[in-house]
Amino acid sequence: MMIDLSASSVEKDSAVMAVLNATPQADLVIIGAGIIGAAVARDYLARFPHHHVLMLERADRPAAHQTGRNSGVVHAGVYYPPGSLKSTLCREGLDTTLAYCRDHQLPVExxxxxxxxxxxxxxxxxxxxxxxxxxxxxxxxxxxxxxxxxxxxxxxxxxxxxxxxxxITDYAAITRHMLSACKATGQFTLATGAEVETISEGADSVTLEVKQHARRVRVKSQALVCCAGVRADQLIRTQLGDCDFAILxxxxxxxxxxxxxxxxxxxxxxxxxxxxxxxxxxxxxxxxxxxxxxxxxxxxxxxxxxxxxxxxxxxxxxxxxxxxxxxxxxxxxxxxxxxxxxxxxxxxxxxxxxxxxxxxxxxxxxxxxxxxxxxxxxxRNGELMQDFHFVQTQRVLHVGNAPSPAATSAIPIARTVVDRLL
Missing domain, CATH: 3.30.9.10 (D-Amino Acid Oxidase, subunit A, domain 2)
Structure with a gap:
């Protein structure tokens, strides 16, 4: 099956939430349509092909921020202390990113x-x-x-x-490919212009209040993964009321x-x-x-x-x-x-x-x-958090700190996220 990798193809398909007037149900909701969110959706659907994944993106298109605005370098793991998450996941991510690009004829050198x-x-x-x-x-x-x-x-x-x-590669192209492949399963919905206002975790589900184009929709899911980049701390506070770090x-x-x-x-x-x-x-x-x-x-x-x-x-x-x-x-x-x-x-x-x-x-x-x-x-005391960091409750996992080399490490980060979620 041919997958359309053009930006316009993915962006046109992303308006589907406009028809969800009732309370949408999903097995997994992912907040953030950058490369980490896309990789999480791909990994989850590979393990659970009959589950439904709903992705919510605040911007008007996928890969609009960190994923689409970096230098495109596929890092090798030069700078990170051995044993750290950055070191381990970057080294694995180097191989998996190069292999993914070569397997799917995506730009890479x-x-x-x-x-x-x-x-x-x-x-x-x-x-x-x-x-x-x-x-x-x-x-x-x-x-x-x-x-x-x-x-x-x-x-x-x-x-x-x-x-x-x-x-070097094009991480936005990788993201579009992953999202298109997820959509091809028939179990994936991408909604852009969707801002999450509340997160309520219950014993058997997670409920989100989502604003999209001046409409408010309630979304229910069995689990939630937040890959929100610069808004990671905001969503942690939305759910838990406090966060012991801030994103600058x-x-x-x-x-x-x-x-x-x-x-x-x-x-x-x-x-x-x-x-x-x-x-x-x-x-x-x-x-x-x-x-x-x-x-x-x-x-x-x-x-x-x-x-x-x-x-x-x-x-x-x-x-x-x-x-x-x-x-x-x-x-x-x-x-x-x-x-x-x-x-x-x-x-x-x-x-x-x-x-x-x-x-x-x-x-x-x-x-x-x-x-x-x-x-x-x-x-809070002004220390830079150097490693990748996750915040997790029973049904919700926040990717709290994922700066460079997160794009390189996206595929193993996604595996780690789904493992922890399960």
């Missing part, structure tokens, strides 16, 4: 990446990354200055770690480089990240489609979906400013906060990050590109 040190301090940090790679069975290679220049003539560095396993939205700003840089490197080029921060730094990314982007930086956004200044909401801004852990977090990372803010305000400062390892790039090579929002959980 395993081009590899080079992490480039530009001074002695960064070169010492490479030791930890190299050890992580070996622990995760990635067969890394240490490259000297001469080897970096030999393999990547446009790149400068004192030392590097080459990881051949890393790849960090905006990552990207630029597309001018066509002369379409083939600037054969591999992805990353700087050595600051181990105190959960962000990987401004990197050169080969994109599906044959062009190159740079980014992202990481600045606190003015709202959950505040991709531009025009998206700013006073209510959302007020919510962020009231987050208990915000101010100790900003104070702890004050140097990084200032540095990231400067890159947001100055293209020249942004370009200087890239020029450390790719001197040919200038601000004149920057062209506009979409930004993204990273949903990052922060504890």
């Amino acid at each position: 395993q081009c590899g990446k080079v992490i480039v040190a530009t001074d002695e301090t960064e070169a010492q940090r490479l030791d930890t990354l190299y050890s992580n790679c070996k622990a995760n069975d990635l067969q890394p290679e240490r490259w000297s200055t001469r080897q970096i220049r030999s393999h990547e003539p446009a790149i400068r560095g004192t030392e590097g770690v080459y990881v051949r396993h890393t790849g 939205p960090f905006k990552g700003e990207y630029f597309r480089l001018s066509p002369r840089f379409d083939a600037v490197s054969s591999r992805l080029i990353y700087p050595v990240p600051d181990p105190a921060m959960p962000f990987l730094g401004v990197h050169l990314t080969r994109m599906i489609g044959g062009y190159t982007t740079v980014g992202p930086n990481a600045v606190l956004a003015a709202g959950r979906e505040a991709y531009t200044c025009l998206d700013t909401s006073l209510a959302e801004l007020g919510r962020i400013l009231r987050v208990r852990g915000l101010y100790p977090l900003l104070w702890r990372f004050k140097r990084a906060v200032v540095s990231e803010l400067i890159t947001s305000l100055s293209k020249h400062a942004y370009a200087s990050r890239i020029q450390r390892y790719c001197p040919a790039v200038t601000v004149d090579d920057f062209t506009p590109y979409r930004s993204g929002i990273r949903a990052q959980a922060v504890s």
Whole structure:
């Protein structure tokens, strides 16, 4: 059977909830039509092909936020401590994501990446990354200055770690494929523009009050999985009344480089990240489609979906400013906060990050590109939650913290979610 992978196909099919005037019943409701929600639906229907799954998406289309606004990198598990959920699920997700794309003729390229040190301090940090790679069975290679220049003539560095396993893909395309495959079972309904207002868990069911296009519908289900990204803490509070962490939205700003840089490197080029921060730094990314982007930086956004200044909401801004852990977090990372803010305000400062390892790039090579929002959980005392995190009751499971590499890890995350749900 041919599956239509076009965005318009999935989006046209997503209006079906408009006809559900009574109380819809489902075996499983999933909130969030990003790649994790799609993978959960796929995994669940594979195990229970006669059950019905209802997916509720607040946006007007699937993959509208983190899934459709990232750099498309299939991560290999370089940065995560061995034994952590991120390390385990990312390493498994690398293989399953590549296999899924190849099995279904979805866009993918395993081009590899080079992490480039530009001074002695960064070169010492490479030791930890190299050890992580070996622990995760990635067969890394240490490259000297001469080897970096030999393999990547446009790149400068004192030392590097080459990881051949890393790849690139289109996560929105993967999501659309999964949703189309779920729909083809005849047991799946996708409703967009559907905002969940209340969650009530009873002894034998979960009841949701859902607002869609000025209508309110009551939905009943045997179980509920929330894959809500930046709204994860909001839904936990909706159900439980409290949440011991808050999701802060960090905006990552990207630029597309001018066509002369379409083939600037054969591999992805990353700087050595600051181990105190959960962000990987401004990197050169080969994109599906044959062009190159740079980014992202990481600045606190003015709202959950505040991709531009025009998206700013006073209510959302007020919510962020009231987050208990915000101010100790900003104070702890004050140097990084200032540095990231400067890159947001100055293209020249942004370009200087890239020029450390790719001197040919200038601000004149920057062209506009979409930004993204990273949903990052922060504890009440201002600690960044580094690992994936789940909150579960008898019939409800919330994916509480799932920043990068969640897209890479989506298939094993989904398996974990369904296992825990059962």
